[in-house]
Amino acid sequence: MxxxxxxxxxxxxxxxxxxxxxxxxxxxxxxxxxxxxxxxxxxxxxxxxxxxxxxxFQVPFTEETFFSDFNNAVEIEKDKRTTYYFSRGESRQVAIITAGSGLWSEIDIFLVVDIGAMEIQELRVLSHGETPGLGGRIEEDWFLDQFIDLDISDGVKIVMERTNVPGEVDAISGATRTSNAVMIMLNKALDGVASMSQ
Amino acid sequence: MGKIAKSRGVSYFIESLWYNNATFSMVLGICSALAITTNLLNALVMGISVTVVLIISSTVISLLRSIIPERVRIITFMLLISTFVIMVDFILKIYLPPVSKALGPYVGLIITNCILMGRAEAFAIKQPPYYSIMDSLGSGIGYTLSIMVLAAVRELLGAGSLFGVQVLGESWAGWGLLMIPSGAFFVLGFYIMLANMIQKRFINRNVD
Structure with missing residues (x-):
């Protein structure tokens, strides 16, 4: 049993x-x-x-020979959370993809910098998870357009009120910490460019 | 309403959609309902994801109900639900990367959404697939509609837009409070009150 x-x-x-x-x-x-x-x-x-x-970078390429075209035209440098794509051509440009911590989430930013003139030519937020309507407004054009052709030889300053010092842009009201996070990310990336291009 | 002859499947559907509405009546799945209802698009995608996972997991559990050993049924639910949730997460990451990023960890946390385990344990394990599908469809749509109405209020008053389209004019100053999770508590409380009032006053329901 x-x-x-x-x-x-x-x-x-x-x-x-x-x-x-x-x-x-x-x-x-x-x-x-x-x-x-x-x-x-x-x-x-x-x-x-x-x-x-x-x-x-205005480099011609074809779909078939894309990998060799890319490797001939671009030199890649990596630094922690930032990847730099230096142009090997005449134009002294660098494209940067950088990640940083925002208030809630990781923010991924893509930017193109003209090293000669020290100006940002293109700036895009690839992805973020910040508060919609507040920090989330970093992806809006009015905010990003402020950076284009900005004199960034002394870095970027995101401020409440502009005081005519070069490199200043308006912060997003109600999203101080997200604005600061973007500023820190951009300045880190630009420091990297300055030290690597010398 | 009660007099009209309804098939059993339809009555299960209505039962889960309205009388046992997961968010407003049973107050289940609140964590995600508070976190992702800052705009309508996120709420819609989240609602659809939950509904899809709910229907698939209920169907599979219902089909397997005779061979799932009783003592390990909860583990089996977890295994199936988490697999389907991660698949949905992959699909969102592939086809809707911005939304996936905005939903953040909450897609993965569908696994722990009480609605899924609740419907599996309370319904799918005992009932045939057709009824399970109707039941989970009701619960899923109920959840989706609940978070959509939450998100509609929060997005409209918080950002002045609906589905990202500005409707209240550029000069609308967003109510910042509604954009943070504590604001969602106010809206949710208001809706629960409203749902209770409607259920008490207008629907004389024969409890069986």
Whole structure:
């Protein structure tokens, strides 16, 4: 009597283990498939970004020879959370992708700097998760357009009120910490450019 | 309303959509409802994600209900739900990267959304797939509509826009309070009060 009970318990436990094992394997396979799709999409996105960089550097390229075109035209430097794409051509330009901590989230910024004139030519927020309507306004044109052709030889200053010192832009009211985060990120990236291009 | 003959599936649907509305009646899934309702687009995407995961997981659990060993059913729910949630997360990351970033960790946290475990344990494990699908469709749409009405108020008054389109004019000064999670508590409390009043006053319901 006792033996059969034990046997029954053993059988039930075996069934449970097999069931969980099979389920876990199926789920893992599904997730591996999902991850491979995601990695493919990431690689695609990276390539599109690199094409954008070549376009801003005005380097001609073709779809087939893209990798060699890119490597001939661009020199990549990495520094912690920032990647610099220096142009090897005549125009002394550098494209920068930098990540930094905002108030809630990681902010990714793309910018193109003219090293000769020390001016920002292009500035885009690639992604962020800041408060919509407050810090989230860093992606709006009125904020980003302030940086274009700005004299940044002394870095960027995001201020409440402008005082005619070069390099100043208006902060977003109600989003002081996000504004400061953007300022810190940009200045770090620009410091990097200054030290690397010498 | 009660007199009209309804099929069982439809009545399960209405039951979960309105009488047992996850957010306003049962106050489940509040964490995400407070966090992501700052604008309508995020709320819509979140609602659809939850609905999709809910329907898939309920269907699978309902189909497997006879072979899921009772003692490990909760682990099985977790395993299935988390797999489907991560798949939805991948899909959002691939096709809607900005929205995915704005939702942040809350897509992953659908796993711990009480609505999913609740419907799995209370309904799907006992009922055939058709009823489970109707039930989860009701719960999912109920959740989506609830967070949409929350988001509508918050986005309209907080930013003056709906779905990112400015409707209250450029001069509208946003109510910053509504944009932070504590503002969501006020709106949610107001809606729960409203839902209770409607249910008490206008619907004489025969409790079975």
């Amino acid at each position: 006792k033996v059969t009970k034990e046997k029954k318990g053993m059988k039930e436990e075996l069934q449970m283990s097999v069931f969980l094992l099979v389920m876990a394997t199926l789920c893992t396979l599904l997730l591996a498939f999902g991850n491979s799709l995601y990695q493919k999409a990431l690689a695609e996105r990276e390539k599109e970004l690199r094409m954008d960089i070549l376009r801003t």
